[in-house]
Amino acid sequence: MHLFLLIGLVAFSAVAILCRELLKSAISLAVASIFLALLLFEMGAVYAGVFELSVVAGLITVLFITAIALTRGDGDVAEGRAQRWVFPLFFAGLAVVDVLVMRKLLGRIPAIQGGESGSFSQVLWNQRTFDLVGQVGVISAGVLAVLALFRRDNGHGKGESHE
Amino acid sequence: MLFLYIIVPLLLAGLLPLLGKLSKRLLPDLLASAAMLFLLVLTVIGARPLISGGGVIQQATWFQAPLNIRLLLDGFSLLMLFTIALVSFVVCIYSIGYMEHYGAKANYYALLLVMIAGMNGLVLSGDLFTIYVFLEMAAVASYALVAFGRGPDELEAAFKYLMLSAVASAFVLLSIAVLFAVTGGVGFGAVAQGLKTLNVRTLVGICSALFLAGFGLKAALVPFHSWLPDAHPSAPAPISAMLSGVLIKVSGVYAMTRVFLGVFGLTPALTTVLTVLGVVSIFVGALAAIGQNDIKRMLAYSSISQIGYVVLGIGIGTPLGILGGLFHLFNHALFKSLLFLNAGAVERSTGTRSLDKMGGLAKVMPVTAVTSVVGSLSIAGVPPLNGFWSKLLIIIALVQAKMITLAVLAVLGSVITLWYYLVLQHQAFFGKLNEAWKSVREAPFWMSAATVVLALLCVAVGLAFPFVVGTWLQPAADALGQGVNVALNFIGF
Numbered sequence: 203m204h205l206f207l208l209i210g211l212v213a214f215s216a217v218a219i220l221c222r223e224l225l226k227s228a229i230s231l232a233v234a235s236i237f238l239a240l241l242l243f244e245m246g247a248v249y250a251g252v253f254e255l256s257v258v259a260g261l262i263t264v265l266f267i268t269a270i271a272l273t274r275g276d277g278d279v280a281e282g283r284a285q286r287w288v289f290p291l292f293f294a295g296l297a298v299v300d301v302l303v304m305r306k307l308l309g310r311i312p313a314i315q316g317g318e319s320g321s322f323s324q325v326l327w328n329q330r331t332f333d334l335v336g337q338v339g340v341i342s343a344g345v346l347a348v349l350a351l352f353r354r355d356n357g358h359g360k361g362e363s364h365e
Numbered sequence: 366m367l368f369l370y371i372i373v374p375l376l377l378a379g380l381l382p383l384l385g386k387l388s389k390r391l392l393p394d395l396l397a398s399a400a401m402l403f404l405l406v407l408t409v410i411g412a413r414p415l416i417s418g419g420g421v422i423q424q425a426t427w428f429q430a431p432l433n434i435r436l437l438l439d440g441f442s443l444l445m446l447f448t449i450a451l452v453s454f455v456v457c458i459y460s461i462g463y464m465e466h467y468g469a470k471a472n473y474y475a476l477l478l479v480m481i482a483g484m485n486g487l488v489l490s491g492d493l494f495t496i497y498v499f500l501e502m503a504a505v506a507s508y509a510l511v512a513f514g515r516g517p518d519e520l521e522a523a524f525k526y527l528m529l530s531a532v533a534s535a536f537v538l539l540s541i542a543v544l545f546a547v548t549g550g551v552g553f554g555a556v557a558q559g560l561k562t563l564n565v566r567t568l569v570g571i572c573s574a575l576f577l578a579g580f581g582l583k584a585a586l587v588p589f590h591s592w593l594p595d596a597h598p599s600a601p602a603p604i605s606a607m608l609s610g611v612l613i614k615v616s617g618v619y620a621m622t623r624v625f626l627g628v629f630g631l632t633p634a635l636t637t638v639l640t641v642l643g644v645v646s647i648f649v650g651a652l653a654a655i656g657q658n659d660i661k662r663m664l665a666y667s668s669i670s671q672i673g674y675v676v677l678g679i680g681i682g683t684p685l686g687i688l689g690g691l692f693h694l695f696n697h698a699l700f701k702s703l704l705f706l707n708a709g710a711v712e713r714s715t716g717t718r719s720l721d722k723m724g725g726l727a728k729v730m731p732v733t734a735v736t737s738v739v740g741s742l743s744i745a746g747v748p749p750l751n752g753f754w755s756k757l758l759i760i761i762a763l764v765q766a767k768m769i770t771l772a773v774l775a776v777l778g779s780v781i782t783l784w785y786y787l788v789l790q791h792q793a794f795f796g797k798l799n800e801a802w803k804s805v806r807e808a809p810f811w812m813s814a815a816t817v818v819l820a821l822l823c824v825a826v827g828l829a830f831p832f833v834v835g836t837w838l839q840p841a842a843d844a845l846g847q848g849v850n851v852a853l854n855f856i857g858f
Contacts, residue, residue, distance in 0.1 A: 254475065321515070328518055329432075329435050330494075331432055331433040331434050332425075332433075332490065332492070332495050333494065333495055333498050334436040335371060336483075336495060336498030336499045336502050339371075339479055339482055339486070339506055340498070340501050340502045341500055342378060342506035343479045343480075343483075344505055346382070346472060346476050346506070346509065347505065347506070347508065349382060349472050349475075350469060350472040350475075350476055350513060351513075351515060352471065354764075358523065365624035
């Protein structure tokens with residue numbers, strides 16, 4: 203089951219990159235996210251699975267599709283031929299390295315038992331509180347970026363003055 | 366007290382968009398500058414005495430109630446806090462005049478403060494995953510700040526920066542995930558202890574390569590530098606100063622040094638990789654800078670070159686090498702911020718960044734010209750300015766470590782630096798005044814004041830370098846010189 207989900211995740215992620223149409227690419231990414239969410243559920247990471255399914259597969263896909271719908275099609279962007287074969291080549295190389303090296307290597311490493319223990323909420327609120335402050339900062343940065351970049355006034359004339 | 370470094374800028378960033386409705390200019394200018402001055406004073410008066418006995422761990426409090434947040438402060442993090450606060454304060458002062466024609470000052474300062482909070486959080490963290498979170502916080506704010514002008518150049522540069530930065534973050538996160546899987550922790554102490562117990566050298570090599578790619582991209586080390594010459598010139602001048610002066614050092618050099626020296630421990634292989642990458646960066650950056658006609662692009666390439674000196678010094682791994690590298694990191698924050706602010710003043714007054722179109726500007730912008738000369742001579746390593754001493758320390762450290770070839774190359778890099786900065790000065794400020802610039806005036810008061818402060822600091826640090834080394838740099842070098850022992854002392858952090 204894990205292997206099936208993992209293959210689905212990798213396959214749809216690759217399709218999302220290789221796809222020529224943005225809409226199909228966004229949908230492939232959403233399907234890849236669903237596979238990842240199922241994988242997380244299977245492995246017992248329920249909270250992570252719920253977040254992956256609701257935020258990444260749900261909310262972000264809606265945002266992508268809305269943005270694509272609002273974008274005008276002013277003609278195709280010319281793209282070099284190298285773009286078509288670089289990723290598949292890189293992907294194939296990585297897969298070979300993964301199969302030949304990493305699996306064997308990671309299998310030999312004895313993992314230390316430990317790390318954060320307790321329920322999700324305990325870990326999040328009691329042990330990773332500093333990360334929560336950071337997350338608040340990341341979200342604030344995103345909100346402020348939207349406010350700054352989509353502001354109405356345009357009185358600077360900066361971009362035009364560049365040589 | 367240390368939590369103030371994160372919470373003060375973050376809270377103010379949240380309030381500024383609202384306060385900006387009441388006052389579009391005065392309140393944002395005043396509050397942002399006051400907050401940075403407060404953090405600067407706090408660093409000098411409050412934080413420095415804390416490290417008198419070595420590193421400390423402080424629990425954060427919120428209205429006297431303890432929080433589950435512990436912050437790590439040692440000589441190295443203190444030096445970075447000081448550098449961030451100093452440059453941020455000067456940049457805020459400069460922004461009073463410079464950002465007038467952009468508008469949306471409240472949003473601008475809010476993003477700047479989030480970036481500063483992110484850098485402060487990164488520096489005070491004793492945990493790899495927390496470093497990643499705060500790295501992202503500073504990065505997200507910086508993407509928006511690069512695109513703040515909303516012109517085609519800015520948006521393209523911000524997008525390129527975002528894409529490459531996301532790749533860097535992926536490398537960093539992957540490495541952290543592997544370390545967590547193996548050692549069962551992400552705290553500096555837990556990872557250092559785990560790696561020591563398990564003796565997994567191949568895995569450390571793979572994680573080092575991932576961190577090198579990730580943090581190398583953030584630091585714009587060659588060959589990971591391609592985003593910087595677009596991103597830094599496109600941003601508003603004060604943001605260029607922050608990015609080149611501070612951000613690439615905190616999210617790239619600081620994080621890389623902390624992990625390699627403090628968690629993994631510097632190995633001969635890592636020393637070779639870092640010193641070679643350092644020298645390659647010095648030359649690639651310097652040679653690329655020579656051919657540039659855009660003043661800010663020339664400065665951006667120069668940043669790549671100067672980061673090479675920092676990494677070269679730290680990569681040697683000897684106490685003198687580390688000291689020289691850190692000294693150059695601090696000095697570069699001063700003179701590169703100064704030079705970007707000067708370039709912004711010229712661009713604002715003339716409307717161009719093209720060196721071909723400038724000439725003779727010293728006659729109409731004497732303050733900008735004089736401070737720019739100070740910055741250029743400092744970065745080129747002309748005695749007795751600050752850049753001379755840091756480069757000298759690095760070169761002596763290379764000779765002591767019997768890396769004679771690298772020492773010769775470092776001197777040669779400095780000569781090339783002097784060459785292109787003399788060309789910059791000649792083309793922009795000296796010679797016959799271009800007819801088009803006869804009506805040009807000196808930059809507004811606050812912009813000039815900021816550049817004068819930085820120029821004076823370049824001179825003062827050069828003249829009083831034993832004091833600066835003893836007060837700020839030696840504790841930082843000592844903290845790094847202890848290697849993984851610092852992290853091992855903080856097990857359970």
